[in-house]
Amino acid sequence: RKENFNIVCDDLKEGEKRPIPNPTCAFADAFQCYPEIMENIKKAGFQMPTPIQSQSWPIVLQGIDLIGVAQTGTGKTLSYLMPGFIHLDGQPKVGGKRNRPGMLVLTPTRELAIQVEAECSKYSYKGLRSVCVYGGGDRDRQIEDLRKGVDVIIATPGRLNDLQMNNFVNLKSVTYLVLDEADKMLDMGFEPQIMKILLDVRPDRQTIMTSATWPYAVRRLAQSYLKEPMIVYVGTLDL
Numbered sequence: 001r002k003e004n005f006n007i008v009c010d011d012l013k014e015g016e017k018r019p020i021p022n023p024t025c026a027f028a029d030a031f032q033c034y035p036e037i038m039e040n041i042k043k044a045g046f047q048m049p050t051p052i053q054s055q056s057w058p059i060v061l062q063g064i065d066l067i068g069v070a071q072t073g074t075g076k077t078l079s080y081l082m083p084g085f086i087h088l089d090g091q092p093k094v095g096g097k098r099n100r101p102g103m104l105v106l107t108p109t110r111e112l113a114i115q116v117e118a119e120c121s122k123y124s125y126k127g128l129r130s131v132c133v134y135g136g137g138d139r140d141r142q143i144e145d146l147r148k149g150v151d152v153i154i155a156t157p158g159r160l161n162d163l164q165m166n167n168f169v170n171l172k173s174v175t176y177l178v179l180d181e182a183d184k185m186l187d188m189g190f191e192p193q194i195m196k197i198l199l200d201v202r203p204d205r206q207t208i209m210t211s212a213t214w215p216y217a218v219r220r221l222a223q224s225y226l227k228e229p230m231i232v233y234v235g236t237l238d239l
């Protein structure tokens with residue numbers, strides 16, 4: 001069986017459409033100005049960007065909200081992590097310090113949160129500190145980790161909402177938000193917690209959403225929380 005990728009890219013902004021940026025064919029097209037990122041990619045031994053990465057990076061690097069729809073295993077994590085690092089690096093500093101946390105990734109399960117945090121550390125950039133927060137994990141330890149100061153929080157919605165309600169975390173400086181596997185988060189009934197979390201993050205943030213599917217519930221979520229997004233859809237065509 002041969003597989004072929006079918007990539008559809010669209011601007012969901014109402015009215016006049018913006019041009020869709022050209023896809024990144026080589027890693028250097030997106031990251032040549034960021035030697036540390038190029039070095040990490042080289043170390044990982046990747047040959048070329050996956051289809052979702054090549055289409056997502058130029059969009060997200062322009063500061064545009066993005067919905068990435070593609071199957072599991074297509075490289076969606078790095079499609080939002082790398083531009084996220086660059087975003088954080090470009091944020092204005094106050095008194096020589098970054099506003100923290102600047103990036104928040106919400107995931108449906110602890111396993112995924114741990115996996116994303118591992119990628120975050122593996123490709124870590126300019127000493128950005130990341131922490132993982134999830135239900136079933138040692139809550140006091142997570143509180144202590146947060147207290148030390150972090151740039152990136154990767155969290156499941158239930159536990160993060162709990163820590164937020166009890167003032168153990170302040171999300172007001174989050175300028176880059178990711179809803180990873182949004183379809184699964186909805187299936188698991190996390191929408192109320194997501195809603196409460198998003199009341200605190202900055203309204204002028206950049207938001208990225210990933211999903212393996214594109215049903216009505218996910219479209220509605222995108223409409224509520226993303227601003228004039230573009231969408232990249234990668235499907236497989238069986239030939």
Ligand code: ADP
Pocket residue numbers: 046047048049050053070071072073074075076077078
């Ligand atoms: P998804 O989130 O779409 O399920 P992941 O981001 O978890 O996929 O990536 C799946 C695997 O592919 C990971 O092991 C990751 O390291 C690897 N990967 C990511 N980008 C590339 C690439 N450009 N080339 C080869 N492998 C990659």
Ligand code: MG
Pocket residue numbers: 073076077180
């Ligand atoms: Mg993923």
